[in-house]
Amino acid sequence: MPSRIEDYALIGDCETAALVDKKGCIDWLCWPDFSSEACFAALLGSCENGYWWIRPDDGEWTTTRCYRDHTLILETTFKHSGGTVRLIDFMPIRERFSDVVRIIEGVSGRVRMRMDLALRFDYGRTVPWVTRIANGVRAVAGPNLAMLHASVPVHGEDLKTVAEFEVKQGNRIWFTLTYGESHRDDPDPIDAAQALKDTEQFWTGWAGKLEYEGKYRNIVEHSLITLKAMTFRPTGGVVAAMTTSLPEFIGGVRNWDYRYCWLRDTTFTLLALTAGGYYDEAAAWQDWLLRALAGSPDQIQIMYGLRGERQLIEWESDWLPGYEGSRPVRIGNAAATQVQLDIYGEMLDCFFHAQQSMGRHAEQDFRILVLLLEHLQQIWPDPDEGIWETRGGRRQFTYSKMMAWVAFDRAVKLAEQLKYRAPVDKWKKIRDEIHQQVCAQGFNQKKGCFVQSYGSDQLDAALLLMPQVGFLPGTDPRVRATVEAIERELMPGGLVLRYDTSKVEDGLPPGEGVFIACSFWMVSSLKAIGRENDARKLFERLITLRNDVGLLSEEYDLKARRLVGNFPQAFSHIALVVAATDLERGEQVTGLSRDAGAGAVRG
Ligand SMILES: OC[C@H]1O[C@H](O[C@H]2O[C@H](CO)[C@@H](O)[C@H](O)[C@H]2O)[C@H](O)[C@@H](O)[C@@H]1O
Numbered sequence: 001m002p003s004r005i006e007d008y009a010l011i012g013d014c015e016t017a018a019l020v021d022k023k024g025c026i027d028w029l030c031w032p033d034f035s036s037e038a039c040f041a042a043l044l045g046s047c048e049n050g051y052w053w054i055r056p057d058d059g060e061w062t063t064t065r066c067y068r069d070h071t072l073i074l075e076t077t078f079k080h081s082g083g084t085v086r087l088i089d090f091m092p093i094r095e096r097f098s099d100v101v102r103i104i105e106g107v108s109g110r111v112r113m114r115m116d117l118a119l120r121f122d123y124g125r126t127v128p129w130v131t132r133i134a135n136g137v138r139a140v141a142g143p144n145l146a147m148l149h150a151s152v153p154v155h156g157e158d159l160k161t162v163a164e165f166e167v168k169q170g171n172r173i174w175f176t177l178t179y180g181e182s183h184r185d186d187p188d189p190i191d192a193a194q195a196l197k198d199t200e201q202f203w204t205g206w207a208g209k210l211e212y213e214g215k216y217r218n219i220v221e222h223s224l225i226t227l228k229a230m231t232f233r234p235t236g237g238v239v240a241a242m243t244t245s246l247p248e249f250i251g252g253v254r255n256w257d258y259r260y261c262w263l264r265d266t267t268f269t270l271l272a273l274t275a276g277g278y279y280d281e282a283a284a285w286q287d288w289l290l291r292a293l294a295g296s297p298d299q300i301q302i303m304y305g306l307r308g309e310r311q312l313i314e315w316e317s318d319w320l321p322g323y324e325g326s327r328p329v330r331i332g333n334a335a336a337t338q339v340q341l342d343i344y345g346e347m348l349d350c351f352f353h354a355q356q357s358m359g360r361h362a363e364q365d366f367r368i369l370v371l372l373l374e375h376l377q378q379i380w381p382d383p384d385e386g387i388w389e390t391r392g393g394r395r396q397f398t399y400s401k402m403m404a405w406v407a408f409d410r411a412v413k414l415a416e417q418l419k420y421r422a423p424v425d426k427w428k429k430i431r432d433e434i435h436q437q438v439c440a441q442g443f444n445q446k447k448g449c450f451v452q453s454y455g456s457d458q459l460d461a462a463l464l465l466m467p468q469v470g471f472l473p474g475t476d477p478r479v480r481a482t483v484e485a486i487e488r489e490l491m492p493g494g495l496v497l498r499y500d501t502s503k504v505e506d507g508l509p510p511g512e513g514v515f516i517a518c519s520f521w522m523v524s525s526l527k528a529i530g531r532e533n534d535a536r537k538l539f540e541r542l543i544t545l546r547n548d549v550g551l552l553s554e555e556y557d558l559k560a561r562r563l564v565g566n567f568p569q570a571f572s573h574i575a576l577v578v579a580a581t582d583l584e585r586g587e588q589v590t591g592l593s594r595d596a597g598a599g600a601v602r603g
Contacts, residue, residue, distance in 0.1 A: 002027050002043045002323060005246060005563040006547040009065065009074050010226065013091035013098055014233040017242045019043060019567075022063050022548075024076050024087050025053040031144070031179045032098050034232060034239045035259040035306055039146065041124030044245055044320045044329050049124025052177070054087055054102055056080045057114040057164060067549055070221065071203035072229055073196070074549070083109020085167050092195040093202045094233070097187040098179045101195050106171040115154070115163040115175060119146055123331070125319050127159050137161050138186065145180040149189040211277030212577075214584035219543055222550040223573040224276045227269055230570050232306045235291075236284030237261040238269045239306070241554065241566035247326035248512040248555050248565045255326055257333045258554075258566040260312055262303040263289070263343040264387065265570050267350035272577040274357050286354055286365075289347065293368060297375035302340045302389075303333065312336040338385040339394065344376045345403030345410075349469065352410040355417070366420050373411055377430060380404040386453075387462045388498055392507030396454040398442035399462035405434040406469050435471070439478075449482040452499055459486050461498045461518035467528040468521075474528030483525045493558040494541065495519045513555030513564045516545065520575030524582045532583075539579055552576070 003021040008028075011018050016036070018029040027042040041049040055061070056078055065076040073090040084107040091100055104113060119128050121141035128139035128146070136149040137156075148154065151174050152165040165173060174192035206228060212220050231238045241258035248254035266289075270282045292308035293300060301310055316328040351369060380401070383394035408431035415422035441454040452460035463482050467474040474480070490497045495514035502510040519542055526535035545556050547563065552572035554565030 001046065005323075005553050005565075005567050006551075008043075008547075008551070008567060009067075009089075009549045010229060010242070010551060010568055011072055011074055011089050011091050011100070012229040012242070013094040014229060014231060015094050016091075016098060017229055018091065018100060019243070020074055020076070020089050022065065022076070023053070024055045024063065024078070024089075025051050026089075026100070027051050028243060029100070030242075030259065031146075033306055034230075034242055037121060037144075038123045039119050039121050039144065041120065041320060043243070044317075044323055045124055046321070047118060048120070049320060050118050050120030052100075052102075052115075052117045054104065054113065054115045054175070056082075056085065057112040065549060067222070068200065069204075070207035070225075071200055072225055073199060073203065077107070078111070080109075080111045082111045083107070083167075083169065085111050085113065088196065090196065090199050092190065092199045097190075099190055099195065100177045101190070101192050101199075102175045102177075103192055103196065104167055104171075104173045106167040106169045108169050110166055110168045112164065112166050113173075115150075115161075115165075117148060117154075117161040117177070118159065123317055123320060123329075130156065130161065135189070140182045143182055145182040145186070147178045147180060147186060147189070148175065149178075150175045151192075209277060212275070212581065212584075214580060216543070216580040216583075219546075219550065220276065220577050220580050223576050224273065224278065226551065226568050226573050227272060227570055227577075228278075228281065230568075231269070231281055231285075232261075235307050236281065236286075236288040237292075237304070237306045237308070238266040238285065238570060240265045240303075240571065241569040243566045244331060245320075245326070245329040246323050246553065246564070246566045249326075250324050250557070250560065250564060251326055252509065252511060253326075253328065254508055254512055255322065255328060255330055256335075256566070257312075257314070257330050258569070260303050260305055260333060260336070261288075261292075264302070264340070264346050265574070267343075267346040268574045268578075269570055270350050271353060272574040274353065275577060275581045279358050282354060282358065286351070289350075290365060290368060293372070297371045300343075300372065300375070301336055302338055302343050303336050310336070335385075335389045338389055339379070339382070340386060340389065341376070341380060341382075341384045341397075341400035342387050342403035344372060345406030345469070347372070348407040348410040348414075352414055355414060363418075363420060366414065366418070366422075369411060369414070370422060373407065373427065376404060376407055377426075380430070380434065388460075388506065390504075390506040392505040396441070397460075398438060398450055398453060399460060399465070401434055401438045401442065402463075402466065402469065402471050405431055405438065405471060408434065409470070438471070443478060447485065449485040450478065452504065458499060458504050459490055461486055461490055461496050461515065461521065464496075464518065464521040464525040466525075468524055474525070474530065479525075480529045483522075483529050486522070491522075494538070495556060495558065496522050513557040515555055516542070516552050516569070516572040517554075517575035520572070520579040523579040527582055535579075536583060539583055542576070542579075 008019040042051040061080040088103040128141035244257035245255035314332040314334040320329040386397035496518040553563040553567035554569040
């Protein structure tokens with residue numbers, strides 16, 4: 001049985017990452033990349049599906065854990081009647097090979113420890129062929145190779161590699177596991193102590209660049225470190241989460257693969273990173289985007305692979321029983337072929353913001369945006385699957401239209417600011433037409449607020465972003481009414497549902513947790529409508545949902561009081577950073593891209 005989702009911590013090398021539970025067990029690792037097959041998949045099944053566990057060998061023990069300050073280096077402290085032992089887990093920032101390093105330090109007394117390594121490649125299915133090497137083992141399964149090196153003897157037992165050893169105060173024992181390709185030369189072992197120093201230097205150096213100085217600095221820093229860890233360093237793509245199929249409802253079917261780069265999630269990530277002063281990542285991601293977009297504008301996808309791959313075919317694993325029995329376990333994501341009109345607004349907003357904060361724009365990049373807008377001009381009146389990627393048929397989603405307005409609005413501003421040749425008058429006309437249409441058809445007179453889709457009486461938490469994107473200001477009574485209607489109808493237990501799954505036909509059985517990102521959006525919206533105290537109270541409550549090492553999944557189950565959905569999820573951490581930044585700002589929130597501000601707000 002895997003641990004609860006909130007019992008996991010993340011370690012990573014900015015190309016992939018592993019989840020370590022509170023007992024010192026790694027239950028999830030996709031190697032070599034975030035979206036590769038997992039070699040530890042106990043998270044979605046049982047120990048049969050691969051894990052790596054280091055813990056005291058016998059007797060009772062408890063653990064506490066934390067990250068070393070300003071890093072992604074995890075320290076788990078075991079308290080045993082015999083003494084105290086510290087396990088230091090991390091992945092060095094990758095050079096040629098990817099490694100997981102586990103160092104065991106004797107803090108006091110003497111404790112007998114045990115290490116069990118069960119590699120199961122192909123998402124927990126394939127037991128590798130294992131041979132002995134000096135100080136460790138070499139495991140091969142098809143293209144995959146993993147080399148274990150250890151400072152203590154290891155042996156084989158029940159299709160696992162095992163070590164039993166004693167740790168006394170002052171002792172240091174290490175294990176390194178390195179990924180390689182089975183048809184190439186074996187990777188050399190790394191020096192665990194040197195790797196620890198280098199990794200610490202990397203993360204403290206990175207965290208030291210944070211420009212946010214507000215009250216929530218530590219929390220913001222940790223969320224940004226998490227986002228950095230989810231950014232694929234070779235290309236700048238950002239994964240929505242590092243897991244697949246952690247359920248949005250325990251035992252349910254809302255289980256999806258998030259190990260890909262959504263344009264929406266990544267543009268929001270970029271805004272969070274630049275808000276923190278991290279411009280290199282933002283620039284790398286813009287380059288990623290321009291490469292991914294290459295091709296015909298009508299073939300644009302809402303999500304891509306880490307390197308911009310387009311084929312993300314969805315299939316179901318028939319051998320993994322799923323997290324706490326939540327089936328199916330899906331690999332790939334069919335949402336890749338959906339139409340979601342909002343992505344144009346998010347992209348344009350992101351380019352606009354990059355220009356405002358970094359002055360980074362080239363006319364040839366703008367030409368690509370012009371082509372995208374030509375395409376949007378044709379399709380914006382059509383129904384789409386919307387931000388929530390419903391699988392119950394296309395609709396006229398209000399949020400999608402609002403973001404189409406954002407696309408034309410930011411394009412006009414960019415062209416005017418940079419004095420580029422562009423059909424600005426035509427764009428202004430479309431922008432105004434969309435604005436009028438949303439205000440007429442997205443607003444339900446009877447309810448007195450904006451609603452999820454034209455003609456509907458259902459609410460949608462995505463509309464909380466209305467003042468942030470500058471569509472209407474927080475002072476507009478229609479915005480206030482919408483925020484307060486969401487507060488009344490979509491906030492069971494004080495946190496925000498994205499919509500009511502029992503009333504909206506989304507192609508799936510009803511039931512899911514409250515959506516953490518939407519709950520943070522509510523913080524910004526409350527501030528925007530002038531209710532700063534309520535905004536702050538909500539924020540203070542939301543940060544208590546973070547687990548002991550500061551991580552959030554996609555959703556929270558209010559009844560079971562536990563995190564649900566993929567973990568850690570970029571969306572949740574992005575929304576946290578944005579809400580924290582908004583709370584610290586003197587004036588009211590006026591733009592998702594901070595500088596869209598007053599100019600973007602229309603009556
Ligand atoms: O619930 C249905 C959909 O759920 C996923 O989408 C959600 O996660 C995405 C990544 O964070 C986010 O961009 C989107 O707005 C969310 O609704 C899933 O990936 C979809 O396939 C699924 O239809």
